[in-house]
Amino acid sequence: MTSSLRLASISVAFSDAKGMYFSALTANDVNFKSGQITVVSGPSGSGKSTLLHVIAGLIPLKSGTVTWNTRCVSDLSEVLRDRWRLKNIGYLFQDFQLIPDLTPTGNVALPLSFGRHSVPENRVNQLLNDFSVPASRSKTSELSRGEQQRVAFARALLFDPPIILADEPTASLDKANAAVVIERLQNLACDGKIVIVASHDTDLIAAGHVILHLDHGVVCEAQHT
Amino acid sequence: MNPFPFVAAIIRKDWWATIAFITLVAIATALGVAMIAQERALRSGSARAADRFDLIVSAPGSQTDVMLKTVFLRSGTVELLSPEVTAKLLADPRAEFAAPLGFGDNHDGNPIVGTTSDLISAVSGGALAEGRMFASYDEAVVGFASTLAIGAKFNAEHGHGDDKAESEGEHGTTLTVVGRMKLANSPWDRAIILPIEQMWLVHNLPFGHNPIGHKNIGAPFDARFLSGVPAVIVKPKTLSDAYRLRGDYRSEKSTAFFPAEVLLELYALMGDIRQLMSIMALGTQALVIAAIVAGVVALLRVHRKPFATLRALGAPRRYVLTSVWLYVAIIVGSGSLIGLILGWMAAQVVSKFLSASTGMTLSPTIGASELLLVASLLLAGCVLALVPAVRFYREPIIESLR
Numbered sequence: 367m368t369s370s371l372r373l374a375s376i377s378v379a380f381s382d383a384k385g386m387y388f389s390a391l392t393a394n395d396v397n398f399k400s401g402q403i404t405v406v407s408g409p410s411g412s413g414k415s416t417l418l419h420v421i422a423g424l425i426p427l428k429s430g431t432v433t434w435n436t437r438c439v440s441d442l443s444e445v446l447r448d449r450w451r452l453k454n455i456g457y458l459f460q461d462f463q464l465i466p467d468l469t470p471t472g473n474v475a476l477p478l479s480f481g482r483h484s485v486p487e488n489r490v491n492q493l494l495n496d497f498s499v500p501a502s503r504s505k506t507s508e509l510s511r512g513e514q515q516r517v518a519f520a521r522a523l524l525f526d527p528p529i530i531l532a533d534e535p536t537a538s539l540d541k542a543n544a545a546v547v548i549e550r551l552q553n554l555a556c557d558g559k560i561v562i563v564a565s566h567d568t569d570l571i572a573a574g575h576v577i578l579h580l581d582h583g584v585v586c587e588a589q590h591t
Numbered sequence: 592m593n594p595f596p597f598v599a600a601i602i603r604k605d606w607w608a609t610i611a612f613i614t615l616v617a618i619a620t621a622l623g624v625a626m627i628a629q630e631r632a633l634r635s636g637s638a639r640a641a642d643r644f645d646l647i648v649s650a651p652g653s654q655t656d657v658m659l660k661t662v663f664l665r666s667g668t669v670e671l672l673s674p675e676v677t678a679k680l681l682a683d684p685r686a687e688f689a690a691p692l693g694f695g696d697n698h699d700g701n702p703i704v705g706t707t708s709d710l711i712s713a714v715s716g717g718a719l720a721e722g723r724m725f726a727s728y729d730e731a732v733v734g735f736a737s738t739l740a741i742g743a744k745f746n747a748e749h750g751h752g753d754d755k756a757e758s759e760g761e762h763g764t765t766l767t768v769v770g771r772m773k774l775a776n777s778p779w780d781r782a783i784i785l786p787i788e789q790m791w792l793v794h795n796l797p798f799g800h801n802p803i804g805h806k807n808i809g810a811p812f813d814a815r816f817l818s819g820v821p822a823v824i825v826k827p828k829t830l831s832d833a834y835r836l837r838g839d840y841r842s843e844k845s846t847a848f849f850p851a852e853v854l855l856e857l858y859a860l861m862g863d864i865r866q867l868m869s870i871m872a873l874g875t876q877a878l879v880i881a882a883i884v885a886g887v888v889a890l891l892r893v894h895r896k897p898f899a900t901l902r903a904l905g906a907p908r909r910y911v912l913t914s915v916w917l918y919v920a921i922i923v924g925s926g927s928l929i930g931l932i933l934g935w936m937a938a939q940v941v942s943k944f945l946s947a948s949t950g951m952t953l954s955p956t957i958g959a960s961e962l963l964l965v966a967s968l969l970l971a972g973c974v975l976a977l978v979p980a981v982r983f984y985r986e987p988i989i990e991s992l993r
Contacts, residue, residue, distance in 0.1 A: 422903060449907075466604065467600040468597075479595075480910055
């Protein structure tokens with residue numbers, strides 16, 4: 367079954383230090399489809415991360431809706447939105463955002479401690495094996511950048527979410543590790559997931575099926591490759 | 592929801608700050624616990640020490656001074672009870688015994704007391720632990736903790752405590768230890784007890800019996816040859832006799848009191864001080880916790896990004912709230928528990944020093960007051976822990992992700 371994620375008439379405003387509001391993001395009608403990698407590109411400060419936060423339901427909308435299949439996610443209460451995010455979104459961060467004093471296993475299993483969601487008993491070990499993570503290390507901070515990135519991937523996929531959000535996933539990696547990340551994102555898209563990546567990495571842009579360009583917080587166009 | 596893994600990671604990351612916070616709470620708690628436990632130990636120790644003295648009759652003056660001198664064998668000067676009153680008291684038929692007391696000498700810093708065998712038996716609980724009662728003026732019975740062994744010979748020295756420096760020198764008579772009292776849990780455990788006649792004799796005073804004739808020991812005393820004494824310990828025959836004696840000897844020439852009366856006054860004073868100090872201790876502890884909460888807020892602000900990450904990964908706000916609250920609660924909880932143990936240990940150490948200097952047996956224990964103090968602290972800590980928790984709960988920390 368194909369899934370779809372739709373943003374309609376989105377407007378997000380932030381206030382500055384003086385309390386003056388300014389528009390941070392405007393998107394009229396954007397559709398994300400399963401099996402596709404959508405790359406959100408644009409210069410720094412153009413609103414790429416904000417767009418990912420909107421999709422994840424992390425920031426309130428001034429107007430507009432975010433619809434997951436037939437469900438309007440933006441209208442959900444915060445508690446329900448948190449649950450929806452936990453189950454449906456896998457988040458990858460530029461600098462991984464792992465908890466350095468937890469073990470790799472502890473990091474991957476951390477979302478299990480958020481609520482009552484469960485996974486098959488062997489899920490964590492299976493993910494660590496799939497991503498060749500050395501689970502025996504006592505601290506994640508002892509891992510190499512490439513290994514940390516794999517732990518972050520495993521954590522994002524714990525609940526096998528249909529949507530993957532990746533915020534500059536290759537920005538802090540060398541060429542070889544960046545290529546691995548791009549390949550993994552492509553594999554996830556092949557598995558039928560909606561993959562949305564905020565990046566200005568040309569290699570990642572080249573791997574995208576759809577390119578969304580952001581300019582000063584405005585989603586300008588969707589370019590299909 | 593199980594925030595323990597995340598909280599454990601925070602503790603591991605900031606272990607030095609966590610240990611510092613726990614140490615502060617532990618010290619603050621220990622001070623309060625030690626103070627309350629010590630005060631109670633002093634109270635029960637002093638009550639135990641006074642337990643074997645029924646009625647004290649002395650010259651008019653400070654009952655506290657007399658009490659300190661007779662029961663606790665502290666040095667100090669008190670007025671002497673006149674020989675007339677002493678004679679009347681020693682012959683009073685309502686008394687099972689009346690034992691005059693004489694002080695002023697020491698051996699190796701331990702007080703020497705002159706009295707009669709009746710009081711020794713009473714303080715020793717009816718019988719001696721070893722040896723026998725003195726049978727002549729140059730024999731002595733020692734307290735349970737005295738370093739003098741049965742058969743040891745010694746000379747009494749002038750003075751006791753603060754008075755010692757003013758009047759140094761030994762009496763000529765050599766005395767022999769013939770008996771040891773049972774444990775009295777009082778300063779009397781270190782005392783050396785001589786016949787009261789010996790005390791009077793070495794100070795060139797009438798020694799209670801006709802000098803021409805047989806040298807009796809103890810009652811009956813000859814009223815014509817009695818000297819003044821600092822106090823007389825009376826064991827009344829009945830309870831009503833006790834109150835009548837107390838009433839009759841409260842006059843211009845003497846005062847009579849039950850040790851418990853003086854202790855109650857002292858306890859009331861100590862109670863007021865303890866209450867004040869308890870409030871101050873609790874206030875100090877609350878301030879420590881408030882400072883720690885402020886420290887935690889500052890510390891966790893550095894870690895806003897991990898909290899934001901948790902939210903992005905799907906953690907509900909209450910997960911953040913619970914994590915922060917739990918972190919502070921763990922600091923306060925473990926600090927309080929360690930403080931309770933440290934306080935008990937500190938009370939034991941202080942008691943050892945106090946026991947050595949006063950002769951009283953002090954056994955501090957953890958009681959309901961200390962547990963209440965710790966529980967109050969825990970409660971205050973858990974409530975104050977909500978401050979940083981709610982702060983993080985309400986903050987739009989997702990901005991940290993940008």
